[in-house]
Amino acid sequence: MTRTSRPATAAALLPLVGGPANVTSVAHCMTRLRLGLADRSLVDEDALRALPAVLGVVDDDTYQIVLGPGAAARVTADFEALLATAAPGPDVPGAAPAPAETGAAGAEEGTRHRTATPGKLLLRRVANIFVPLIPALVGCGVIAGANGLLVNLRLLPSLTPALTAVSSGFLALIAVFVGHNTAKEFGGTPVLGGAVAAVVVYPGVAQVTVAGTPLAPGRGGVLGALAAALLATRVEKWCRGRVPQALDVLVTPTLTVLVPGLLTLYALMYAAGEVSSAIGTAANWLLATTGVLAGLLLGGLFLPLVMLGLHQALIPVHATLIEQQGYTVLLPLLAMAGAGQVGAAAAVYVRLRHDHSLRTTIRSALPAGLLGVGEPLIYGVSLPLGRPFATACVGGAAGGAFVGLFAMLGDRVGATAIGPSGWALFPLLAGNRGLGQAAAVYAGGLLTGYAVGFAATYAFGFGFGVGSGSGGKAAPDRPSVP
Structure with missing residues (x-):
């Protein structure tokens, strides 16, 4: 996203989320603009998704607009600047932050906190800390x-x-x-x-x-x-x-x-x-004795954990391992989920050759997926299709098992920071046998995830006849992206 396009993106987003009076809070993570909204019925979600800069939306405790790494922070700053220029008043947040939300926004937030489970609320708070x-x-x-x-x-x-x-x-x-x-x-x-x-x-x-x-x-x-x-x-x-x-x-x-x-x-x-100390000991023991199984489970289940928001429970574990050992051995295993997702998307691109709209989405989202930003592929491709989401998990499990196997052989691969994955994780890799060995094992895991994700999706990710010659004239019906 260019510098000149960022203010335009923020200006385009603001009216589509109901205008300044509807925005109660603004924050961002690495890839998403997170908004608190007084009335979500005022959001024009179809128009939001149609914006070129928007990679997807997620309606959770906050309304999350996926913009990608780097872009999220910059657009957030422009968005806050737009809110600051709005006429101050009782319905325009940002003029004077209050210690607690009141009015419609507070009512909505209170409702969401009452309906959310205590466990999920705790995980959100952990995420907000780390x-x-x-x-x-x-x-x-x-x-x-x-x-x-x-x-x-x-x-x-x-x-x-x-x-x-x-x-x-x-x-x-x-x-x-x-x-x-x-x-x-x-x-x-x-x-x-x-x-x-x-x-x-x-x-x-x-x-x-x-x-x-x-x-x-x-x-x-x-x-x-x-x-x-x-x-x-x-x-x-x-x-x-x-x-x-x-x-x-x-x-x-x-x-x-x-x-x-x-x-x-x-x-x-x-x-x-x-x-x-127990966390560090358990992580090392887990990989040394059950590395293949641990990698299989962590790589295969990470995408569903992300969908449920449960991956946030791992953030303090990663931070503890980095503080203790200099790197977290869990993140490279979890990153294999993204590799399976990329392989699955490539298979969808090959099989559904007549679905030009979907192929366009994949072409635009695949570079971000290779760099570890999986939301565009998840919400735009695999999850709406259904089966490819499951076969992407199979690819992630295979990549995780590959990295876990080398951990059992004594080659531990870790990441010195949390956040990036995919190719973006290479500059952050570390290991007990040097950077070169760690990079080789991690690259092998990525290639395994790509290959197995592609093969599993190509073979089992579609109904009979879909995308096969003249019998596959169209893609299966796709539900709207959640």
Whole structure:
């Protein structure tokens, strides 16, 4: 998307979602503009899907418009700028953010929270804590990978220490950002959540002894930071309701930092450290002993998990593994789901040669799919057709089993950041036997996913006679994209 087209895209989106007065919140993840809407009946979804920049839409707790990596952040900024220029008033959000939603927007949000399951609400909140951290993880991961290559090749030795500092600084303090986002998500003061979480990574905790043993800075990692910030939020809310207003500015912040801070040092860091260690041990054991089966299940089930939003539960697990080991061994397995999706789409393109509209969709979405952005292919191709979605999962399972097999043979492949997949993951790869070996295993998994996804879809993804010579004059009926 060009720079000149971004404002035009934002301007085209705004009236189609009901105008400024209908927008209650604006956010984005790596690929989607996420909108809170007061009245979703005002959305012209057909016109939205027809916009060239829109890759798909998802109606969930927020109304999500799929724009692709990079484009989502830029269009969001233009969209917010348009809202800021709208005449301020009681029906125009953004003029003055409120701590809680009211009116129609609040009613809709409350209804959605009441009808959603507690588990799904928890996963959304976990995602809201960790997803904003992904751009920094990606950037630092790429720099770390480039630095590792320079070190191995013994190039620019005077620069590599500086690159190490640049790439490692964020991970050294990621607990602070997790604490900040946790407090923000659960209704506390973000900076107080960050302050309490900072205790986890403060080097001076080595002077504190618990049961006669000095604490290790960083013990508990992101899980300890999350628990500390949650506790701080509870203490802050308790204080707000009981401390006299005249003393609130002094007493509430002090107790919010002091009480959770001490509990973090003497209990939470130890407990979270045990959980974090168990996660790392379990992941390594799982791949070393049941790598093929683990890869088969993770690669095959990831697309359905994404559809249900359950993949968000893995975000803190990835973050914990990256913090502990320098990379997450789970992401390359999960990325194979995208490879199966690409293979399935290629088979649909070959078989349904008379469906020019569908083939046009595949041609436009396939490059994004190769780079790990699967929504256009999922919502525009495989899911509406039905069977190709299932055969795409078969391809993902095969790719995952391939990578898992090498893990059983001692070749662990990991990613230094979460977010990208497909070809975009190559700059972020790492492994116990070097970058070259990790890249070779990952590439083999992708090729396996492509091939099996294509073969399974070509053979079993269609009804009898579809796309076979003169008997396949048209594609099967396709339901509307959800």
